[in-house]
Amino acid sequence: MQHPDIKAREDVVRTADSLVACWRGRSPKVHCITNVVAQHYTANALLAVGAIPSMTLSAEEIGAFVTRAQSLLVNLGTFDPERRAATQIAVDAAIEHHVPWVLDPVFIDRSPSRAAFARELVTRSPAVVRLNAAEFVALSDAQPTPEALAAYARDHGLVVALSGETDLVTDGTRLAAIANGHPLMAKVTAMGCAGSALVAAALAVEQERWRVAAAALLIMGVAGEVAAAETDAPGSFGVAMIDALYRMDDDLLRVRARVS
Amino acid sequence: MQHPDIKAREDVVRTADSLVACWRGRSPKVHCITNVVAQHYTANALLAVGAIPSMTLSAEEIGAFVTRAQSLLVNLGTFDPERRAATQIAVDAAIEHHVPWVLDPVFIDRSPSRAAFARELVTRSPAVVRLNAAEFVALSDAQPTPEALAAYARDHGLVVALSGETDLVTDGTRLAAIANGHPLMAKVTAMGCAGSALVAAALAVEQERWRVAAAALLIMGVAGEVAAAETDAPGSFGVAMIDALYRMDDDLLRVRARVS
Amino acid sequence: MQHPDIKAREDVVRTADSLVACWRGRSPKVHCITNVVAQHYTANALLAVGAIPSMTLSAEEIGAFVTRAQSLLVNLGTFDPERRAATQIAVDAAIEHHVPWVLDPVFIDRSPSRAAFARELVTRSPAVVRLNAAEFVALSDAQPTPEALAAYARDHGLVVALSGETDLVTDGTRLAAIANGHPLMAKVTAMGCAGSALVAAALAVEQERWRVAAAALLIMGVAGEVAAAETDAPGSFGVAMIDALYRMDDDLLRVRARVS
Numbered sequence: 001m002q003h004p005d006i007k008a009r010e011d012v013v014r015t016a017d018s019l020v021a022c023w024r025g026r027s028p029k030v031h032c033i034t035n036v037v038a039q040h041y042t043a044n045a046l047l048a049v050g051a052i053p054s055m056t057l058s059a060e061e062i063g064a065f066v067t068r069a070q071s072l073l074v075n076l077g078t079f080d081p082e083r084r085a086a087t088q089i090a091v092d093a094a095i096e097h098h099v100p101w102v103l104d105p106v107f108i109d110r111s112p113s114r115a116a117f118a119r120e121l122v123t124r125s126p127a128v129v130r131l132n133a134a135e136f137v138a139l140s141d142a143q144p145t146p147e148a149l150a151a152y153a154r155d156h157g158l159v160v161a162l163s164g165e166t167d168l169v170t171d172g173t174r175l176a177a178i179a180n181g182h183p184l185m186a187k188v189t190a191m192g193c194a195g196s197a198l199v200a201a202a203l204a205v206e207q208e209r210w211r212v213a214a215a216a217l218l219i220m221g222v223a224g225e226v227a228a229a230e231t232d233a234p235g236s237f238g239v240a241m242i243d244a245l246y247r248m249d250d251d252l253l254r255v256r257a258r259v260s
Numbered sequence: 261m262q263h264p265d266i267k268a269r270e271d272v273v274r275t276a277d278s279l280v281a282c283w284r285g286r287s288p289k290v291h292c293i294t295n296v297v298a299q300h301y302t303a304n305a306l307l308a309v310g311a312i313p314s315m316t317l318s319a320e321e322i323g324a325f326v327t328r329a330q331s332l333l334v335n336l337g338t339f340d341p342e343r344r345a346a347t348q349i350a351v352d353a354a355i356e357h358h359v360p361w362v363l364d365p366v367f368i369d370r371s372p373s374r375a376a377f378a379r380e381l382v383t384r385s386p387a388v389v390r391l392n393a394a395e396f397v398a399l400s401d402a403q404p405t406p407e408a409l410a411a412y413a414r415d416h417g418l419v420v421a422l423s424g425e426t427d428l429v430t431d432g433t434r435l436a437a438i439a440n441g442h443p444l445m446a447k448v449t450a451m452g453c454a455g456s457a458l459v460a461a462a463l464a465v466e467q468e469r470w471r472v473a474a475a476a477l478l479i480m481g482v483a484g485e486v487a488a489a490e491t492d493a494p495g496s497f498g499v500a501m502i503d504a505l506y507r508m509d510d511d512l513l514r515v516r517a518r519v520s
Numbered sequence: 521m522q523h524p525d526i527k528a529r530e531d532v533v534r535t536a537d538s539l540v541a542c543w544r545g546r547s548p549k550v551h552c553i554t555n556v557v558a559q560h561y562t563a564n565a566l567l568a569v570g571a572i573p574s575m576t577l578s579a580e581e582i583g584a585f586v587t588r589a590q591s592l593l594v595n596l597g598t599f600d601p602e603r604r605a606a607t608q609i610a611v612d613a614a615i616e617h618h619v620p621w622v623l624d625p626v627f628i629d630r631s632p633s634r635a636a637f638a639r640e641l642v643t644r645s646p647a648v649v650r651l652n653a654a655e656f657v658a659l660s661d662a663q664p665t666p667e668a669l670a671a672y673a674r675d676h677g678l679v680v681a682l683s684g685e686t687d688l689v690t691d692g693t694r695l696a697a698i699a700n701g702h703p704l705m706a707k708v709t710a711m712g713c714a715g716s717a718l719v720a721a722a723l724a725v726e727q728e729r730w731r732v733a734a735a736a737l738l739i740m741g742v743a744g745e746v747a748a749a750e751t752d753a754p755g756s757f758g759v760a761m762i763d764a765l766y767r768m769d770d771d772l773l774r775v776r777a778r779v780s
Contacts, residue, residue, distance in 0.1 A: 037559045037575050039297045043449035048494050053449070054367065055297050058340040061371040068370065080578040080602075082340075107574065110588065111581040187766070189563035189573070234568050235762025242495025246447070299557045303709035308754050313709070314627065315557050318600040321631040328630065342600075502755025506707070 015215035023050035028204035035077025038190035045194035066093040070204035072101035104196035171210040179258035180221025187234035275475035283310035288464035295337025298450035305454035330464035332361035364456035436474035439518035440481025447494035535735035543570035548724035555597025558710035565714035586613040590724035592621035624716040691730035699778035700741025707754035
């Protein structure tokens with residue numbers, strides 16, 4: 001019998017390998033509702049791995065875009081009545097057409113009305129909620145222990161992907177801990193948003209959401225390490241991350257993965 | 261007598277040479293209605309060649325900006341009632357003050373309401389319509405053969421600039437085929453939008469729209485090749501493109517131009 | 521007795537040293553109302569020096585963000601009724617909670633309605649107004665002589681920071697002239713906006729506004745020179761500026777400062 005940690009690692013690495021190949025081969029369409037600051041970098045990250053981003057927020061046409069997409073990202077980083085209305089339409093379309101979607105409740109710890117909206121969205125079956133520790137507290141009123149994350153995932157029937165020094169991904173029964181990444185990732189705006197977009201891109205090509213969420217975050221983390229091997233400052237690091245995502249391969253993932 | 265292909269090449273290269281010099285010497289003002297994802301990269305591309313971009317979308321002041329600009333870009337990548345109203349005001353101002361304008365009907369193949377709006381805008385005398393094959397089909401209900409492009413250009417009194425592996429530019433009688441460029445250009449968001457912005461910048465300094473549209477696309481394509489000689493990944497490629505536009509010169513254009 | 525120029529230089533350099541340390545040590549929160557073109561670059565510049573940017577423009581939550589921030593930037597580069605309403609709420613919150621704020625009246629020379637709004641905002645006690653020569657003329661109806669700048673600063677109880685080949689910073693009695701910087705800074709979109717954001721970040725950690733405004737502009741200018749030592753083209757220059765801001769240190773400031 002294999003050690004469970006080794007099995008989890010193998011599982012996630014294999015899924016990450018497969019994601020890289022599927023993105024390049026299938027060019028999945030990913031619709032992103034994301035904040036203005038993040039749109040440019042997020043679009044470039046998605047293009048780098050092989051996905052096709054679209055980003056319209058117009059209430060009039062967002063339904064059509066989501067319907068034709070293979071997945072949807074809802075990032076709350078820009079938040080106003082118009083954006084909120086577009087989000088409702090997009091989520092309606094996603095549910096009706098079985099398009100998996102990811103919720104990234106950016107900065108809900110800084111704005112009560114945003115937190116309330118995020119709680120409402122959680123009832124509408126996102127496949128994955130990706131957030132940091134402060135945002136988890138604002139969403140769940142619980143501290144982000146592995147047990148609390150698992151309980152939240154079970155109660156809401158979704159995968160929780162918590163970003164931090166070590167990313168934690170749980171569907172309520174399984175837990176993956178991904179220790180890859182680099183501190184410079186926190187010095188580039190939209191890096192977290194781009195990570196959530198990769199999770200959405202992952203759901204666009206594979207169904208098993210716990211595994212693909214963990215695999216997408218592994219790919220981000222490894223890309224961060226590759227970029228940090230090239231530079232020690234955030235301007236060139238942001239550029240090098242996009243290059244690293246584009247060049248990602250099996251060997252890098254196998255050698256570098258720190259998953260348990 | 262010169263071979264016609266050689267003549268077209270010479271014509272377009274000479275115009276491109278002249279554009280590079282005029283942009284640097286005259287700093288033309290180019291107002292851009294463009295999608296949020298593309299604004300940053302488009303502004304940097306225009307600054308790199310020597311133009312002065314402005315990008316306000318406010319209905320209240322867009323007329324004043326267009327009136328003082330030497331050309332206008334209308335990119336439909338972000339599309340909502342407010343943006344549409346601003347576009348109408350901008351085009352009114354452009355027509356009244358003889359400011360040439362370029363239409364880039366982004367993603368009209370993905371949204372019927374956007375396609376309808378693009379068709380309406382075509383009746384308002386854009387100098388150039390720049391689009392890809394799928395967008396041409398959505399606009400014209402015809403396949404993008406050279407004959408169909410020429411017929412569309414004649415019927416609507418405009419220049420069609422079709423982007424693709426080989427760009428095709430026609431005013432209904434003349435056809436330029438530009439084979440420059442690099443596949444990495446499709447891996448950087450806003451690259452097409454930046455190309456359309458260069459066409460607008462070209463119209464800001466020279467009147468002959470067929471020639472300048474072809475020349476602007478030649479400049480983009482050559483910049484793409486120069487950038488691809490420096491890197492093989494899209495993050496650094498996007499940066500290198502801006503550098504290449506800034507450094508563009510006669511020799512590069514003459515040596516690299518593949519125009520027929 | 522020290523020569524006054526040497527004293528001013530020493531003062532500004534020491535303040536700049538202190539800013540670099542404080543930003544890294546305290547991670548001040550800076551809320552930015554800025555135009556869409558500039559948001560991404562501005563956020564990365566703030567992150568590079570150690571500050572934490574937020575950028576929401578939603579009327580519903582901007583008050584909460586400003587209240588929890590240590591300073592506020594109001595850049596008029598995007599201007600519409602919604603943005604204007606959000607600006608009023610943000611400035612109200614800044615005044616109520618003693619959050620210092622910076623006004624950057626972008627392009628008011630191109631739009632009368634924007635100029636009128638800027639004049640109204642000046643009555644609401646910004647700590648610093650940062651602008652270029654054409655914008656100063658539109659704001660004050662005076663030519664940007666050192667005397668006119670000083671008179672304007674005194675009359676309105678604020679610091680004027682005029683950008684140009686040499687930046688001039690005055691509180692009405694003292695005048696700092698900062699000759700650092702590089703022409704490529706004008707070839708990268710949002711560079712001026714990022715400079716104003718650094719002034720806001722400076723006010724977030726130190727109270728003496730004349731000194732910190734001059735010090736923040738010195739840091740920008742030195743970063744520009746460091747970046748220009750690495751490249752001669754604007755794409756890579758924009759990236760190198762962010763790297764240079766991140767790596768800024770005492771030695772660079774002391775060796776390079778040209779302040780009088």
